[in-house]
Amino acid sequence: MSSTFDTIANIIAETCDIPRDSITPESHAINDLGIDSLDFLDIAFAIDKAFGIKLPLEQWTQEVNDGKATTEQYFVLNNLAARIDELVAAKGA
Amino acid sequence: MRLEYFQLIDRIVDLSLADRKISTEATVPTDSTIFEGHFPGYPLMPGVLLIEAMAQTSGWLVVAANRFERMAFLAAVKGAKFRTFVTPGQVMAVTAQLAHDGSGYAITEANIAIDGKPVCDATLTLRVLNFPNEEMKVKMRETAARVGFPSEALVNA
Numbered sequence: 001m002s003s004t005f006d007t008i009a010n011i012i013a014e015t016c017d018i019p020r021d022s023i024t025p026e027s028h029a030i031n032d033l034g035i036d037s038l039d040f041l042d043i044a045f046a047i048d049k050a051f052g053i054k055l056p057l058e059q060w061t062q063e064v065n066d067g068k069a070t071t072e073q074y075f076v077l078n079n080l081a082a083r084i085d086e087l088v089a090a091k092g093a
Numbered sequence: 094m095r096l097e098y099f100q101l102i103d104r105i106v107d108l109s110l111a112d113r114k115i116s117t118e119a120t121v122p123t124d125s126t127i128f129e130g131h132f133p134g135y136p137l138m139p140g141v142l143l144i145e146a147m148a149q150t151s152g153w154l155v156v157a158a159n160r161f162e163r164m165a166f167l168a169a170v171k172g173a174k175f176r177t178f179v180t181p182g183q184v185m186a187v188t189a190q191l192a193h194d195g196s197g198y199a200i201t202e203a204n205i206a207i208d209g210k211p212v213c214d215a216t217l218t219l220r221v222l223n224f225p226n227e228e229m230k231v232k233m234r235e236t237a238a239r240v241g242f243p244s245e246a247l248v249n250a
Contacts, residue, residue, distance in 0.1 A: 038168060041198045041218055048195060057196040 004051075004081040011046040012077075015039065025078035030071060053087040094119050096127060100236065101146040102187070108157055108246040113191035115154040117240070119146050123181045138179035143213045144170055147203035151189040151217050153242065155199045158191060159221060160247055161234060165199065169218035176211050183207050189217075197221055 002010075005025050012029070013020040016039050029035045035043065044055045063069035073079055094101050106116040121138050128136030148167045155165035179185065186206045193200040199221055204214035224230040 038218075041168065041195070041220075044195055044198070045193055045200055045218075048193065054194075054196055057198075059196070061197075 015042045029075040102149050104241045117150045117187045119185045121183050140175045150187040151201040164224050165219040168220045171216040173215035175213045
């Protein structure tokens with residue numbers, strides 16, 4: 001069974017045509033991989049489907065805009081994987 | 094269809110939030126300056142306007158799902174296929190199914206048929222945002238009334 005990170009990385013590689021081996025847990029989706037907001041919608045859609053969740057993108061964006069969170073907390077991939085694991089766990093609770 | 098106002102949908106035929114589906118009707122006008130250029134001597138409904146008809150239909154579905162509190166804006170079109178020509182005077186049956194209701198976006202599967210035959214289809218991505226101002230919200234309500242938006246669909250959902 002692949003890890004959450006592997007699933008995300010595979011989705012990003014396929015959706016955005018980025019070489020899989022260039023995507024690491026430390027990659028920042030925006031700053032390092034150059035994914036823009038429209039492409040991230042495709043990624044969010046694939047993640048939502050793969051994990052049966054609804055990534056709270058609007059909430060995250062608002063928190064970043066309000067200075068309550070940094071983009072690293074949500075868009076560095078190992079952090080994103082952790083958020084997804086939390087959402088999956090909350091769904092099953 | 095009021096092409097000069099970019100309002101392609103004449104009426105909402107059916108809307109079910111439970112089924113996450115909408116059907117609309119759009120009659121291509123018999124006369125429009127658009128047909129003088131597309132194409133001279135052989136008038137065809139432009140494919141981009143077929144996409145717009147699917148986008149507006151999808152938009153009504155998403156706006157309804159958000160109970161007129163949020164607006165839908167076309168963000169992406171994927172896999173668009175135009176299977177046959179559409180000519181002046183034809184009545185298009187447009188349908189859209191909400192495939193995914195994401196955070197700040199929605200995905201629809203939309204298609205157009207004429208006399209039961211498929212004309213075109215595409216997967217659309219719409220950004221779902223707060224209305225930028227109160228005027229737009231009011232105008233959307235007015236347009237909804239014009240196209241026969243079934244308010245009971247919101248009550249029964």
